[in-house]
């Protein structure tokens with residue numbers, strides 16, 4: 135398995151698309167969490183985020199601010215990474231090339247999931263790092279004290295972010311296995327993340343009680359509840375405390391495992407065309 | 408003794424279509440075996456089943472004596488239905504990644520690149536390779552493990568004549584070195600010089616198997632002599648009734664070509680005008696087509 139993990143890591147790190155996705159992740163995190171709110175505060179203009187006041191941009195809010203994007207926007211990008219990592223083997227027909235070298239399908243798949251898990255951690259750490267720098271710059275510019283969250287909060291925050299990001303990556307992986315492709319899983323994954331989840335939350339749930347109840351079992355709202363419990367700003371899309379933080383963490387972890395297992399079972403059973 | 412390849416009753420159905428039917432295939436240690444058949448005959452499907460990429464509907468496969476399961480591809484190298492690699496990596500890095508899965512050292516990478524003559528371009532991105540270069544890289548990947556059994560699905564696809572000759576030389580050399588090779592092709596002529604035995608598959612069934620000479624059948628003589636009926640009568644008297652046929656205004660004799668001089672002397676001394684007398688080899692592609700036609704007729 136470690137040989138397979140190393141091979142997957144090389145493929146992931148050497149692939150230009152991985153770095154493009156990371157750059158977009160960091161740019162989105164920086165712009166929407168810090169740049170726009172700060173520009174609005176500094177310029178004194180009213181905007182949709184005008185309830186974000188200066189104290190919310192300072193280093194002691196790092197955990198919540200870094201996690202806010204994971205239920206929807208940053209989650210979508212990690213999902214794409216999951217699809218690319220697994221779907222690429224279908225798109226380039228490289229499954230046969232890899233498998234004829236001798237590893238079992240499950241060994242290769244496990245290597246992929248491990249590489250994705252490591253990549254999810256790297257993405258979350260990078261978001262935290264970029265947020266730390268941005269918030270310190272803002273604090274210095276505004277002559278505010280630089281106070282950091284406690285190490286315990288920081289660890290829990292990074293752990294929760296890692297959990298959510300990995301869950302989305304696994305969703306991307308299982309979609310790629312199920313549809314044996316790249317383009318369709320990316321498209322369907324994004325439609326789900328960006329459109330269906332929002333429509334359910336914003337339109338269907340307020341009208342129908344059973345939708346509101348069913349939502350509490352879906353991955354997105356649970357990710358949103360988990361980050362809300364850890365201080366993510368409530369005006370971020372997808373962030374809402376519909377269930378408690380502890381329960382949300384358990385549900386997200388359950389989805390992570392379920393996605394991984396379903397993908398493995400499908401891959402093992404089907405022919406490599 | 409462990410046979411490198413042994414299948415029993417191997418069958419694959421896709422819905423109503425039977426791609427491979429009740430295939431008993433045996434490849435012996437150290438031989439180069441040609442697996443021949445026209446497009447859609449079931450060659451690739453068979454090879455995929457050998458390698459565990461496709462699950463048989465029925466039947467069993469043993470490679471190097473091992474049943475399916477972990478480690479079954481140890482010592483087996485393969486190129487199936489065209490090369491497939493990561494386009495953003497160089498040829499060399501593609502092989503390095505594969506070497507990790509195969510559990511072989513990086514030294515093998517340089518060695519196999521050399522074997523297929525790709526060392527010069529190994530640092531270029533795979534996406535920029537020509538068809539022939541991609542094919543060579545595919546063969547290099549198949550050789551990474553220094554296999555005892557090499558399975559090549561139409562390895563000369565996309566190669567120019569020099570490349571094809573190189574590929575044949577390489578296969579012959581590997582065969583001479585003790586490696587068992589199973590190579591598929593849709594042209595008998597393409598593999599006849601390198602194969603110890605060939606099997607012909609048509610519509611999913613193995614319809615003939617043997618050495619190239621066996622498939623080709625016995626050689627004979629073709630004679631053009633005037634007058635024709637007199638020549639026919641005379642030769643029948645000389646070699647026997649059943650060995651002479653009149654075809655296209657000439658005679659076809661089931662007689663060893665070495666007897667041409669003797670026959671010529673006999674006919675000339677009988678006062679016949681011999682215009683032409685030459686060895687008759689059955690054209691290989693014709694043999695192949697005949698087999699396939701016959702196989703199809705059997706099925707119908």
Ligand SMILES: Nc1ncnc2c1ncn2[C@@H]1O[C@H](COP(=O)(O)OP(=O)(O)OP(=O)(O)O)[C@@H](O)[C@H]1O
Pocket residue numbers: 407421424425426444445446447448449450451452453593
């Ligand atoms: N995944 C699949 N689904 C449905 N039918 C398939 C599948 N794979 C192969 N077939 C069918 O099985 C038959 C055999 O195909 P196969 O690829 O094995 O032929 P082949 O001998 O390799 O031909 P070629 O010389 O063209 O490569 C064909 O009729 C093909 O359409």
Ligand SMILES: [Mg+2]
Pocket residue numbers: 450451452488560
């Ligand atoms: Mg084929």
